[in-house]
Amino acid sequence: MLYRGTVLEDAQTWTQHNTASVDEIAFVGRRQKLKQHRKAEEAHIGAASAELPACSGHPGVVFVMALAATIAAMVTAQDAQNDRGRARTQQALAYNAQANAEAASR
Helix, strand or coil, X not given: CCCCHHHHHHHHHHHHHCCCCHHHHHHHHHHHHHXXXXXXXXXXXXXXXXXXXXXXCCHHHHHHHHHHHHHXXXXXXXXXXXXXXXXXXHHHHHHXXXXXXXXXXX
């Protein structure tokens, strides 16, 4: 699960004032990267949609554009799934590191 909204902002602020591990920085940064990727995809789809009225008389062109948008959505969904898996792995590593640190301090 990636951070969003104020939780993301708080995490980013925390990393500026505290020493974060590489894993923590990567985890917080992953949401920002995903956000940028989605904006780029939306801009690309928006640009393609802007051209739609000019070619609406050509069903083949409309089909190809719809197919391209579907493929882009599938790639974005797969990227999100991959990011989710990496985030879960990072979370598990962080929990293990915390448990090891707590055990070592006893």
